[in-house]
Amino acid sequence: MRIGILTGGGDAPGLNAAIRAVARRAFQLGHQVSGVQNGWAGTLEDGLIREMTAQDVRGILPMGGTILGTSRTNPLKVKDGVAMAIRRLQHNGVDALVGIGGDDTLSVAAALHDAGFPTVGVPKTIDNDLAVTEFCIGFDTAVGVVTDALDRLHTTASAHHRVMVVEVMGRDTGWVALMGGVAGGADLIIIPEFQLSLGEVVEHLYRRRGAGKLFSIIVVAEGAHIPELEMEGGGQAEKDAFGHVRLAKRGIGDLLAGRVERETGFETRVTVLGHLQRGGSPSPTDRIWATRLGACAADLIAGGKSGVIPIRRDGEVQVVPLAEVVAETRRVPKELYELGQIFV
Numbered sequence: 176m177r178i179g180i181l182t183g184g185g186d187a188p189g190l191n192a193a194i195r196a197v198a199r200r201a202f203q204l205g206h207q208v209s210g211v212q213n214g215w216a217g218t219l220e221d222g223l224i225r226e227m228t229a230q231d232v233r234g235i236l237p238m239g240g241t242i243l244g245t246s247r248t249n250p251l252k253v254k255d256g257v258a259m260a261i262r263r264l265q266h267n268g269v270d271a272l273v274g275i276g277g278d279d280t281l282s283v284a285a286a287l288h289d290a291g292f293p294t295v296g297v298p299k300t301i302d303n304d305l306a307v308t309e310f311c312i313g314f315d316t317a318v319g320v321v322t323d324a325l326d327r328l329h330t331t332a333s334a335h336h337r338v339m340v341v342e343v344m345g346r347d348t349g350w351v352a353l354m355g356g357v358a359g360g361a362d363l364i365i366i367p368e369f370q371l372s373l374g375e376v377v378e379h380l381y382r383r384r385g386a387g388k389l390f391s392i393i394v395v396a397e398g399a400h401i402p403e404l405e406m407e408g409g410g411q412a413e414k415d416a417f418g419h420v421r422l423a424k425r426g427i428g429d430l431l432a433g434r435v436e437r438e439t440g441f442e443t444r445v446t447v448l449g450h451l452q453r454g455g456s457p458s459p460t461d462r463i464w465a466t467r468l469g470a471c472a473a474d475l476i477a478g479g480k481s482g483v484i485p486i487r488r489d490g491e492v493q494v495v496p497l498a499e500v501v502a503e504t505r506r507v508p509k510e511l512y513e514l515g516q517i518f519v
């Protein structure tokens with residue numbers, strides 16, 4: 176059997192560990208492997224599906240990014256896109272596909288399965304918002320980046336008695352903001368799931384000053400909603416092929432820092448962590464779980480399974496239907512959000 180491997184959507188540390196595990200397990204089972212370059216774009220354009228050898232995956236375990244390249248191309252938005260993708264895979268001798276990605280990539284993978292092409296997924300997104308699974312490739316490393324940034328920002332915030340606003344990724348959910356904020360000791364964490372008003376932010380800052388705390392660290396997820404700021408920033412709606420607004424351009428961190436300084440008179444600075452959160456070498460957890468799930472995906476596809484995805488549940492690898500993982504966005508529950516509020 177020839178197994179294709181594809182990485183789609185935003186890159187995340189640990190993708191190469193997953194590619195390596197799928198390929199190495201496939202080779203061990205006596206199969207051949209093809210790499211699909213640049214996500215789903217590689218199934219819609221010619222010349223982007225290539226033979227992979229053991230040499231191609233040597234030394235890639237600690238590398239960030241993806242050796243296969245990625246894109247946000249969406250075959251579901253192209254007329255007959257899924258049929259075209261399947262035809263091109265078949266034309267290149269690919270019998271079955273392992274798609275590594277988040278909700279967008281996995282929705283396309285599910286569509287290929289529905290159209291009769293054997294496809295298995297692997298969960299990846301630094302946003303950590305796929306349903307059912309306790310683990311998504313890249314999240315652990317991203318939380319580490321936020322934690323390290325907050326440790327560094329604490330010392331300079333304290334030295335200058337400033338308010339530091341730190342904008343982190345998180346389109347629809349606040350997993351990176353909350354977990355990074357808790358690990359890095361943020362004083363206030365603002366996430367999409369729980370709306371906060373500018374008045375509440377200002378009140379919080381005054382309360383801290385009143386208690387003799389001369390600096391504050393606010394972590395805000397890029398997709399968070401602060402009603403007073405929506406009016407200021409409104410209107411910018413550049414979207415990608417999956418219809419998502421480019422939130423980094425919305426600039427909630429900048430807007431918030433500007434308003435905080437105006438309302439309180441406290442000297443305020445903003446740091447936008449942006450794509451730093453997706454770069455660099457994966458953490459041991461991301462490497463280990465990318466490896467476990469990647470190897471399982473290879474076993475599944477080689478065993479004739481399709482429309483399924485290995486995930487982590489109750490600390491173990493389990494296999495569930497792809498459709499379940501993309502059925503809804505997993506949001507931060509209230510109990511967890513409240514953990515961040517103990518330290519305000």
Ligand code: F6P
Nearest residue numbers: 185277300301302344345346422
């Ligand atoms: O989906 C992951 C993610 O990192 C989001 O948190 C963020 O909004 C988006 O990707 C950024 O995408 P791009 O790399 O296209 O700017």
